[in-house]
Amino acid sequence: MPEGDSVWRAAARLHAALAGHRLTRSDLRTPRLATVDLTTRTTLNVVPRGKHLLARFTGNGTGDAAGGLTLHSHLRMDGAWHVFPAGAKWRGGPAHEIRAILGTETHTAVGYRLPVLELIRTSDEAEVVGHLGPDLLGPDWDPDTAAANLAAAPERPLGEALLDQRNLAGIGNIYKCELCFLAQVTPWTPVGALPQTTLPRLAAAAHRLLAANTTGPYPRRNTTGSRRPGQDLFVYGRAHRPCLRCGTPVREAPQDARPTYWCPRCQSGPTP
Known part of the structure; x- marks a missing residue:
């Protein structure tokens, strides 16, 4: 059952695999995002906010954060992100449960059973996490x-x-x-x-x-x-x-x- 510590660990794994690298694969398997292509963009960072995950990408694929995008996901009861070396077999669940794939030359991040998956402007993150109280594992903890x-x-x-x-x-x-x-x-x-x-x-x-x-x-x-x-x-x-x-x-x-x-x-x- 994902709680704040589990989400923190997931963010750390995703950040280590993706941050600073250009995406070579992007596959978001929800109707609203089916046509979105994030390839050529660079992952700036992946951070947790309570039980939410925020993966931030450059706005133009050159390292510029202006106009950047954030992939917001929430694991709820049984969602999970797994990271695999590029070319390795995925072992997070059956293929029909996959909701997101983000790949670089060295790693592939696969999101399974994600009940919340949306792409927003990074400048609009407060719309999805601004209601939260102090994050027990965040820099705003009070x-x-x-x-x-x-x-x-x-x-x-x-x-x-x-x-x-x-x-x-x-x-x-x-x-x-x-x-x-x-x-x-x-x-x-x-x-x-x-x-x-x-x-x-x-x-x-x-x-x-x-x-x-x-x-x-x-x-x-x-x-x-x-x-x-x-x-x-x-x-x-x-x-x-x-x-x-x-x-x-x-x-x-x-x-x-x-x-x-x-x-x-x-x-x-x-x-x-």
Whole structure:
């Protein structure tokens, strides 16, 4: 499940393969972009913005950024970008799932199952990512702003507030569950019921966890610090299994149509 750390890793792989190179192949397999040809343009950079990916290209293929274009993609639940050496066999999924191909003389980037794929002027990027809150892994990260955004709707359940990318960008369902466990409250706890110090600590913890998971074995994600098999996460995906902290069976229920996990002993607050 792509979350902010996964998107950051994808952007790093794409940037390493494409940045500074002219495109020799361009195939965007969506009806609106089927006739677009990006060949001869140079990739300036590929950057993440929360869960969004922005691949920026020169405007005229000579290195000039003026009038540049940005290929905006979002992975949502199961989208993925894979990078292969030029001429290598692609192993990201069946051909009918491919939505984008960007190739250079040395590498080919292939986007699979991309639910969002659009080409915009680089100067118009704010139209697709300007609504996002501070990026947990970006240069605009501001924990005070993130905490203030979370506090702005005191009646809202904490789990829903953490997933709202307008508050802070990069948290998905896994980190939502893990952060609520670390805060020792259930995801259904109203934000306004939390002590004043909780939200700043949560914002700092979110930043720390996502940053830690931009390195290390991929795609393994760890929030516990334990390297023992099966102990990477405190509660996510552990329904009916013992809580790593107290041994109580972890419970599961939907929140906003997403499976949500919590420990009934370690976490206080309302539940379904």
